[in-house]
Amino acid sequence: MPGAFSFCDTPIDPAALQATLNHPAAGGFVAFEGRVRNHNEGQTVVQLEYEAFPELAIKEGLLIMDEAMQRFAIIGAACIHRVGLLEIGDMAIWVGVSAAHRDAAFSACRYIIDEIKQRVPIWKKEHYASGDSGWINCETRTRTRSE
Amino acid sequence: MPGAFSFCDTPIDPAALQATLNHPAAGGFVAFEGRVRNHNEGQTVVQLEYEAFPELAIKEGLLIMDEAMQRFAIIGAACIHRVGLLEIGDMAIWVGVSAAHRDAAFSACRYIIDEIKQRVPIWKKEHYASGDSGWINCETRTRTRSE
Amino acid sequence: MHPIQKDSVNPPATLLSLQLQYFAIFREQAGKRSEVLLSSATTAAELYAELQQRYGFELTTSQTKAAINNEFCDWDRQLKSGDAVAFIPPVAGG
């Protein structure tokens, strides 16, 4: 079972994706869901925008899934990331991993989300209650823009 | 939000329980699902039976949930464990944890399932393709019983 | 409290009425889910030894835990009449 990585621009419904990871040898399943938080570094977030470089992001995402399949004794892994405008509480990413034993499922799920956050070309722009907005990890390293 | 721990004797549907963990400050959610595997220690498992000591198990389960709420920066945690006769692929346990950040959610979810497996009075009897059956962690420490 | 004084609280002749619950492998080996037992045991450990003799429980006290009135307890816990006692074989939930 190869690892799956995809994007969507509508609400994530993990049920169908999770069903692809079911396997009679799978004793453990771990899922991570990233959701839009109402705060970040002391600011009140009202809305959030995700943008991806799709071709490169899919390529890098699939590479990470393959790395997870190689490094951990897992049966299947899948990830879907949403792009576009999201509201507080909306699911931005879902990662699911099935394995015979829970240790590999936890480790692989953690590996996948950590690597995605570091390597996959996806950007997040937060819109604050103050009216400000900013591209996370970009503006903070240069100056704060007010728009 | 106190941690929730409960038993059921019908298929687990985590959706309603997971909804109780939603919170606008929750940026990360981690779930663990334990399912009935088709094999264990070289034997083919065909069916599985869970039995609990309900009063003590609920007490110990709630204690573990409280420990997780104290030890990790999490927003909510819930667990449901099924008892009775389960088939291959059936969900035996679901643990869900929401937190502002993923590190706490992963750590707490792992803590909860590890402690439950070690401390909560629930027993598992596997029925094998060979016709044998055995109480896990009990028979293996004494002798293998054929019934 | 001197141990000898402590033991003398329940002289050997006194039989306690105990409510036993059996789970998992103990339920199968005892052939019952529960019973009321009259016992001369004064501690959880003595009661377990009695049940090992009666039902052939093979798990040692290091593999097993004792619970009285729905709380885990030490093996040297003194029993009193009316106690609800259960012994906990190695668990395997999740």
Place this chain on the structure above:
Amino acid sequence: MHPIQKDSVNPPATLLSLQLQYFAIFREQAGKRSEVLLSSATTAAELYAELQQRYGFELTTSQTKAAINNEFCDWDRQLKSGDAVAFIPPVAGG
């Protein structure tokens, strides 16, 4: 390969036709999603320096990655005419 020989493959007068894509903060600062650019840059780093001048990109090359034809590449990667180039500001998925 001697570096001077390598540089001479693209003499300064030659303009390369490059397909640029801009994402996130670069898209906003450039004011466009993509463009075809005629450039005298010979490496990804030279091209990025040119765009910093043109659009005021403030992120340094240590904060940014280069990608050519949908693959990450080194900053000293030689450009050739027709390359699709994108610069990757710090990512924040998940």
